[in-house]
Amino acid sequence: MPRVKPWVQYHQWAEQYGSNIVFLEMLFQPVIILDSVQVALDLMEKRSNVYSDKPISIMDELTGWDWNLALLRYGPTWRGSRRYFHQYFNQNAVRQYSPVQLREVRSFLRRALEPHDSINFRSVSQIFSAIILNIVYGKEITSMDDEYVTIMERGSEAFALSKVPGAFWIDSFPWLRYTPTWFPGAAARKFGKISKPFVLAIRDLPFEHARQSMESTTDEPRIVHKLLQRITQFSDTMLYTTHEYYAKSATGTAYVAGVETSLNTTSWFLLAMAMHADVQVKARQELDDALGLERLPDFDDLDSLPYIRAIFMEVLRWRPAVPLGIPHRVMVEDEYNGYRIPKGSIVIANAWAMTHNPKDYTNPDSFDPDRFLKDGCINRDVLDPGIAVFGFGRRICPGRHFVKETLLLTFASILSVFDIQPAIGKDGKPVALDAESPGSGILSHPENLHCVLKPRSAAAERLIRESE
Template sequence: MNRTHFRISEMIFCLTLCALPFAFFLWLRRSVKGRLPLPPGPKGYPFIGNMLDMPTVTPWKVFQEWCKVYGDVIYLDLPGRPTIVLGSVKVAVELLEKRSSIYSDRAVFVTDKLLSWDFNFAFMPYSQTWRNHRRAFHQYFNQGEVHKYHPIQVRECRAFLQRMLDSPENIAQHVRQIYTAIILKIVYDMEVTGMNCEYVLLAQEAMMALNIARVTEASWVEYLPILKHIPSWVPGARFKKLADRFRPVVETMRDKPFNQIKRDVANGKGSSSVSGKLLKRLQDRFGETELNQEQEEIARNVAGIAYAAAADTTTSAAQSFFVAMSLYPDVQRKAQAELDRVVGPDRLPDFNHLDELVYIQAVALETMRWAVVTPLANPHRLLRDDEFNGFFIPKGTTVLPNAWAMLHDPDEYPDPDEFKPERFIKDEQLDPNVRSPLSIAFGFGRRICPGRHLSGSSLFLTIASVLHTLSIQPALGQDGKTIDPSTMMSTGIISSPKCVPCIVNPRSANAEHLIRHWNSTASE
């Protein structure tokens, strides 16, 4: 054995020696703590518990099967990170909403810090720092504010329709561009110039890194945080290579557009954007030369996460909508019939039509249910010991709400794998007795997604605009036969269709004229 191999083996051996006593302590504490038993779950191995049982491909489906065996609360014994999975809405509401004062903390991931993703206040612990970030975000994205962004959403949606006419083979890229363009204009007052715009690619790469980090070998460092100190050249240290590659991307995504706005405000140009308003308030409060560092960091972080998260989550939902329409032509026809009746052939839909477009609203709800954007939501963390249904849940436990399982519960949503907007409608109105997917898909309790109002309105407008003007069909293969649209989804903190195999054409010559005329007029 040469000297290099000996040093690697020696390092791995030393790390193992350091980790085993810690694992033994956790196992011992688990076995004696409390008079009540832990929730049931799959039997693990000594010291490492369920580490080897953790699925890396569609874990939400595996967890759903485990819940059928062990119940709606299952316990996973993971070194340094005891975890429970919640498999039903009932238990999620009981713990994450009714007991939100102790279930609103966040599980902290080592890889988030290594990638510089810890600026995201959705990942921050339950603290005053988190409250300050959320307050700043909520100020500009609450339900009473988002209507101010309707003109931006309408403009970008109609520009998107023209791009779909000009190059319909690029559906996935066009979908990503529209939502990046909307949020960049709102947050930084910046224009997206095309599919290869730097800011579109930055957001895509940064979110891709986060997805990879949460589902690959990087997860091992979460169980043994000491591993974060090993060099990137050590075998098995893929998470370090991932961090070295993507950390600059994440930081550039967060900093570059914000620094441009900061220069504009300092030069007196002003801005109507969210970040411009945040900076102007700081300037008025602290003076032009020396802004408060903590407050500036909050502004930078809030702008950055609005840009990254909005661009990715709504993109996923809209791509799933295209897949669904190619699979369910009857749904498409029903939606288009409603649009023809409410909007008519001589107009394009806008937010004024929202209340009358009941079936379109149902299509948007079913899209959020059928293809869940965040299948496991964001993990919560328990702040103190708790008891539930005769079981003991220890302080520090990571809590995973299986949103996918809840939204595919046949008791709540019969035939859950089918795309059926009708399930939300009764007497030509949205049925209040059917649970809205929005109450699950955007999280629970005090950690519910504060950007849900903007995301929901953007998705509605896209669906209405596309179905009013375009026809969606499954793509054809080289042999001329129809390609069966796939419902396979990627695995990650955000789940998206692996491909969007569709053919898109204008519904009529008049529909194409409406799109091109509006865009030519808007550009004058």
């Protein structure tokens, strides 16, 4: 991915910073791009009281995405929603979901035994959709044709399209929201009118269904049920609506963010493995030494699989799912090393630049998990790409612990029983693979997955079939 180019003006702030900070004036909006982890930590972590806001987006309002925890303005609503989210996705809480994670990852392994010309994005997505829908709402899905999944896909598509730079000008020219629908600038309003019902349904529909099922379910209460029980204390007060909104925002965000970023990262993993057979050989050797072909990996094995963890770290670094992060907004005027940062500036932590900095990662364009290893263990002297990829300060991804554990289990499980190979083209030869992303919006994903999963052996296939 090329570095971000200025639209109007380009100013290097200080020669001593090299390319660590870039200041742009984009249609009268100051935009600051941070290419350095240290500068991002100095500003977004150490001064999080100044850098925790999010930009005002008319497009988010028109499409209905302004309830999303990642996009909420900094304030009481964000704090209330995040508090509910953190309660069920903090590092100590996530292990309670391991039975559901194991079940759905192994269900994917069985689906992957079915004949296929190439890996299906939706089949991969089902891993994460099924996990999130179950632990959050108590909803079981058996295919990607489920109503909830269809709605989520439509809403997520609207989000991705609305974030394509230049697609809609309404955030730069707010007066366009008051123009007639036949006016050329009204495309954003038309797009929002189509998209908003799906986006609000992502937040509301599974929540309401879970509410209705509370009395009839005999299963262990899921997150929504626990939240509904918790907010009953406000039933007879004016605060009930507020806390219900917090609960819907928290659970809806878990549903969307947990699926999209995990799908994109797993897609990059599969593509990287198909392009690097030597990495698969090393991974299988580690897995065979730890497990043999007697069982599939589970969560208790992950700490003893440093090479699998190194693969996970390298996938995050090589192709971050959100390469430019989610923009922040400066709440009050600030100063950094003698330079003025105006109030209202947009601050972008450029995860791509941070994870491809040759000072931290030799040959950054190469896929090389060994860069994170030393003497058979994770080398703590090498910068962990998760620091850049999961965000900074108070707006760091609150679901990162859950995502890490799910992805590590997914990667280890697939590598333990499958060879990941390029698909065979119509000419009978392996398809040439590349690691380019077609996306021009906020998310990064492969253009296609021309890869196939082949059981490593008859013993591996038997292990998959017996995993139910």
